[in-house]
Amino acid sequence: MKIVKKQRFNSQVTALELGYGIIGRPLMNVYCYHIGDTLIDCGQAKMAGAMKSFVSAHRIKQLLLTHHHEDHSGNAAMIANECGAAVLGHPITAHKMGHIRPILPYQHLVWGQSKKVAVSPLPAVVASNGFRFLSIHTPGHSKDHTVYLEVQNGWLFSGDLYLGDRIKFFRSDEQIDQQIQSLQIVLQHDFEALFCAHNPVLKNGRDRLRRKLAYLENIVGAVGLLLTRGLPEREIIRQLDHRQDRFVKFFTMGNASYANMIRSAIRAI
Numbered sequence: 001m002k003i004v005k006k007q008r009f010n011s012q013v014t015a016l017e018l019g020y021g022i023i024g025r026p027l028m029n030v031y032c033y034h035i036g037d038t039l040i041d042c043g044q045a046k047m048a049g050a051m052k053s054f055v056s057a058h059r060i061k062q063l064l065l066t067h068h069h070e071d072h073s074g075n076a077a078m079i080a081n082e083c084g085a086a087v088l089g090h091p092i093t094a095h096k097m098g099h100i101r102p103i104l105p106y107q108h109l110v111w112g113q114s115k116k117v118a119v120s121p122l123p124a125v126v127a128s129n130g131f132r133f134l135s136i137h138t139p140g141h142s143k144d145h146t147v148y149l150e151v152q153n154g155w156l157f158s159g160d161l162y163l164g165d166r167i168k169f170f171r172s173d174e175q176i177d178q179q180i181q182s183l184q185i186v187l188q189h190d191f192e193a194l195f196c197a198h199n200p201v202l203k204n205g206r207d208r209l210r211r212k213l214a215y216l217e218n219i220v221g222a223v224g225l226l227l228t229r230g231l232p233e234r235e236i237i238r239q240l241d242h243r244q245d246r247f248v249k250f251f252t253m254g255n256a257s258y259a260n261m262i263r264s265a266i267r268a269i
């Protein structure tokens with residue numbers, strides 16, 4: 001099943017919401033935000049057709065990538081070819097997008113593979129069409145993760161930094177300590193609307209990011225307590241795991257799970 005929805009969030013921010021499910025509804029939709037002549041993230045390659053008609057109807061001068069994951073970068077090469085748009089991102093994003101990367105079976109199934117594309121380095125501020133996007137490197141979800149703050153309007157295009165107040169799983173390479181640090185850095189800035197790539201929150205966005213920060217800090221605290229009691233990793237996971245991630249854990253063959261979050265906390269302490 002394919003989901004394609006155009007959404008208008010305010011007079012200047014619209015989004016193309018894209019979802020792809022092999023059988024039935026997609027597990028997770030992705031929002032690609034369009035502001036002026038700028039697009040932030042571009043969805044999964046499996047939804048190239050919908051993205052192609054969207055970009056052909058708008059003038060896209062630049063594509064800002066929050067990170068290299070396939071649901072965010074999947075149509076970057078197509079957009080660069082179709083619109084001649086500049087693709088901008090963190091140097092690590094540029095490195096990752098410079099070649100075709102091997103991906104896991106579930107990623108092939110729900111996203112498809114991103115094609116290689118030249119990604120230009122980001123200036124500190126991308127100014128276009130009267131908007132000013134401040135790029136803030138926010139590693140943790142991935143090494144290259146970057147958010148974009150439209151400073152005049154207080155809009156934070158947060159990629160996968162937020163996702164939810166109490167997330168249930170981490171990918172195996174996520175770093176909880178870096179995520180905590182990234183959230184602390186972002187919270188020093190002024191913003192209200194959180195244009196998350198999977199779960200937009202227009203009101204009280206700062207508060208929601210604060211809740212996510214407190215949640216992650218609590219996990220690290222709980223893991224730390226069990227470590228001081230001398231418990232081994234397996235026992236710590238057994239005690240803290242709420243078993244709410246089972247389908248995702250099974251579907252991703254363990255690439256995304258709650259246990260990964262606990263392991264990351266153990267590594268960080």
Ligand SMILES: [Zn+2]
Pocket residue numbers: 067069141160
């Ligand atoms: Zn991601």
